[in-house]
Amino acid sequence: MEDEKPWALVSEVGGEYGYLEELVDMLKQHFQIMCHKDFLQNPVLHGPKIQIFFIWKYFPVAEPSLLRLLPSLKVIASGGVGIDHLDVPFINSLGVKVANTPCVVSNATADIAMGLLLASARKILEGHHIAVDPKTTNLPQSLIGIEVTGSTLGIIGMGETGYKIAQRSRGFEMKILYHNRTRRTTEDEQAVTATYCESLDDLLKRSDFVMIAVTLTPATTGLIGHRELSLMKPTATLVNISRGQVVDQDALVEALLAGTIRAAALDVTHPEPLPRDHPLLGMPNVLITPHIGVHTYNTMSRIVEKMTENALAAVKGLPVPNEVKLK
Template identity: 35%
Template sequence: MKTYIFDPISEDALAYAKEQLEVVTWDDPEIKNFAEAEAVIVRTYKMTPEIIDHMPKLKIIAKHGVGVDNIDISYAKSKGIVVTNTPTANSNSVAELIIGLILDCARKITASHLACIKGLEKNQPMFLSGHEISGKRIGLIGIGHIGVIVGKRLQAGFDMEVLAYDPFLGREKTEAIGFNYTENLEDIYKTCDVISISVPLNDQTRNMVNTREFSMFKPNAVLINASRGGIVNEEALATALDNKQIFGAAIDAFVEEPVPKDHALFLSFNFVGTPHNGANTSDALIRMGTGAVDEIVRFKNKESTWTNLGNKLQ
C-alpha cells in the first residue's frame, strides 16, 4: 500500500514502515505527487479538504499521535476515507512532562535558573521561595489516559488528593479509579493547589479558563495546560500571573505554534513555556510511529478485528 509520510518520524518507526509498506518519505521529491497516495501518516501536517482532493486514491489517514485537529475528519468521512490515531502511545510521556512542569512551577526551577544566569547576591532569595506539592490537592480537568496517569502518580508519589472533572466519564467511573469527583468546575478553580488540563479543543473548551475563572483561583495555585492551545486564554493568564492572582503556570500548547519568541507570557514571572513537547520522547515517538503503521497494515490486510479497535475515529 503506497504510504506517504509527511512529517519526520523516528528511525525505528520508519524502518518498520519500510518493512510493511511501500513508503514515500517527507524528504523524497515524490512526496509532492499527492495523486499516488493510498495511505498517509501525519504528525502536524494539515489534511485539509484541498489536500485530500489531490489524493483520489487515498483510503486511510493515520495520525501519528492523539489530537486530530490537523485533519478535517468530517470531510475525510464524506469521501469514504478512514481516520485513525494512536490514543495511548504518548500518554506516559505527556504525563511525565505534566508532572515535571508542576514541580518546575511549584519550586520555581526555571525561574531560579534564569535568576542564576542574571546573577544573584546570595543564595535562597525569598522571591524564589516555592511551595511543596505533597499532601496538596490537584484538580484534573479531563480524565483520559493522561489524566489518570498524572493523578495516580501524584497520589502515590506525593500523597496528593485528586479532585477530577469529566462529564463524559462521570462520577461512578471516576471514583472507581480512586479520584474524588465534582460536577462543577468552580470546585476545582476555588479549592485546588494544582490544576492540570487534559481536554481536546472544541467550541465548549475554547477559552475555558479566562479572566472570570482566574478570579476564583487560590493565590498559590499552579496551572498546567499540556493539551491544546486556546483552552487557556493566554492574555488572561499573563494578567493573572502579573497580578499574582495565581502562583505559576506552564503551557505546552499555544494558540500560535511554533510559539513566537516575543510572546507576552515570556515576560511573566514563574511562567514556563515548552514547544508542544509532551510526546517528544524517543519512547513515545517509536510507539506512535509504529502504531500508525500498524493501523495502515490492519486496513490493508482487512483484518476482522480492525473495525473494533478504539483507534478508529469513525
C-alpha cells in the same frame, strides 16, 4: 517484494516536522515512503498510488486540495490522540478512514504534566540558572517555592491521561479533585482517592494546582478564560498539557500580571511557537515547554507502531483498530 508494499505519504525525514531516522526505518518495513515535497514535484504522477496518509506533528496538513489529489487514499493515520487538526466528516465523505493512536501517549504526557507542576512549584528552572551562572558566588535563600506534598490538585478532564496524572499525584499525597463530562466509576475514584466535582467552578476555587487534560473540541475551546481564572486561588498554578486553544491566553496574561493566580506551566500554546514578542515569553512566573509531552523514544516508537497497524488494516480492508468514529 518492495513494489508490493503500499505507498504512504509522509511529511519528511528529519527536519522540523519530520520523523527520526529510526522511526522511518520502522515505516519502511511495511510501506514505500514518499515525502511531501517529493510528492508535490509531480502530484499527477504520484497521487493515484498513495493509499496511506501519515500525519506527524500535524504535517502534512490534510487540506482538501491535497486530499483530492489522492484518489486511491484509504486512510489518514495520525500520530497522537487529538484530532482537532482533521476535518473528519469531510475526510470520511471521500471514503477515507481516519485513525489516531490513543492509549500509547498517556504515560509520557502524564510524566511531563507532573514535571511541569514540580518545576513550576519548586522554581527548578530559576534555580538552575542561578546555580550555573558564572556570576554566582553565593546561593540565595530567597528562592522559595510552593509545597507540592499534601496540596490539592484539580484535574480538568479525567480521561486516560488525566487518570494517569492522578495516579502519579498520589505519590505526593495530593488531594485529588476532578471535573469530567462523565463521572468515573466508584472503583476508579477510590483507586486514586479522587473526588468528583460536578461544577468546574468548585474545582477551580479549591485547587492549588489546576491541571488541564481535556481534548480540544468546540466545547473546550476557551474553557479557561477571565471568569474561570478569577475563581482560582491567588496562590494557584495553572498547568496545561492539552491544547493551547483551551486557555484564553490574553486572559491568562492579565491574570498573571495582576496576581490573580501565582503561575502557569504550559506544554502547549497557540500558536506553536508563540510570536517571539508574546508577553507570556517574558514572564518570570511562566514556564513553557515546546509541546514535548510525547517526546520519548519509547512513546514515539509505540505511536509509529499504532499508525502502522491502523494503516495496514485499512489497506487490507480489515477493521481499523483505532478508527475515529464521531458520535
